[in-house]
Amino acid sequence: MSPPLTIRPPVVFDTGPMARLLSAIISAGGTTTRTNEVSAADMAAMVAADADRSAWFVAEIDGEIAGFQHVSPWPGLPPEACDIATFLQHGKLQLGIGSALFEQTARAARQLGYSWICACIRTDNTGGRAYYQSRGFRDYDLLEEVTLSNGQQVSQILTRFDLD
DSSP states (O other): OOOOEEEEOOOGGGHHHHHHHHHHHHHHOSSOSOOSOOOHHHHHHHHHTTTTTOEEEEEEETTEEEEEEEEEOOTTSOTTEEEEEEEEOTTOTTSSHHHHHHHHHHHHHHHTTOSEEEEEEETTOHHHHHHHHHHTOEEEEEEEEEEOTTSOEEEEEEEEEEOO
16 A cells, blocks of 8 residues: 655745655756755745746655646746746656646636647657656657756757646
């Protein structure tokens, strides 16, 4: 039997565990375009940014943050669309966390007035691509030779999920 999973908006004391989780993913490499580790203060600033057009959720298991997901505006998208990002703790990928997070996040995106969600995924992130495809996202564009802040170049697939 799996331990109970709670999906909820983050609170101030979650920013440290969220930053550690994200920094571990960044440090491992290969799945995110982020290249610099983040602090609790960085995470708090990200959660607070565009608060009226964003929604954040954490997944908590036995008092531990096992993942988080958010939608927010993105400069490359029209106003009726939002960007999504999902980060799950290594070793917690098969516990239904992503499904539970997406259910809450999609509901919040609708309430914020968005009509579709964009996931911009590194093409070499096979796990991320499989996750978003399993939610119903479909490919609509390809960005080639995107230069990351560390100079690395990657390609990214843009995927779309219609909320109506």
